[in-house]
Amino acid sequence: MERLAVWSPRVLSLLRIITGLLFMEHGLMKLFQFPGAQPGAPSPLPPLLVAAGALEIFGGGHIVLGLFTRPFAFLLSGMMAVAYFMAHGSQGFWPALNGGEPAILFCFVFLYLAFQGGGEWSIDAQIRKRP
16 A cells, blocks of 8 residues: 555546646647547637637646646636536436546546646646755
């Protein structure tokens, strides 16, 4: 168990990086249809989805880098809570049936990062180490 605990800050960083990359992908799909168009997205995108896509790319990039991790994670957690209730919650109660599981997972991973920080492999950690 002790050996696993030593890796905890690094695994936190891996969770942050992978989550940020996956989140950025949603924004890239919305705004640039890369790596493909987002299924079900209207064309043209309404301003709310354009703003969401920009936050997904910009905020996700900050999460990947671990730069201002806590404030961006808090903002994105709230964004995902709102997204769930606006887009999925009205489609039924069960997340597995209303398509809201990813929004819930992103919401709570970002909430965790808001409290825990970016981990050992983050720009935030490097800034704190400077004399």
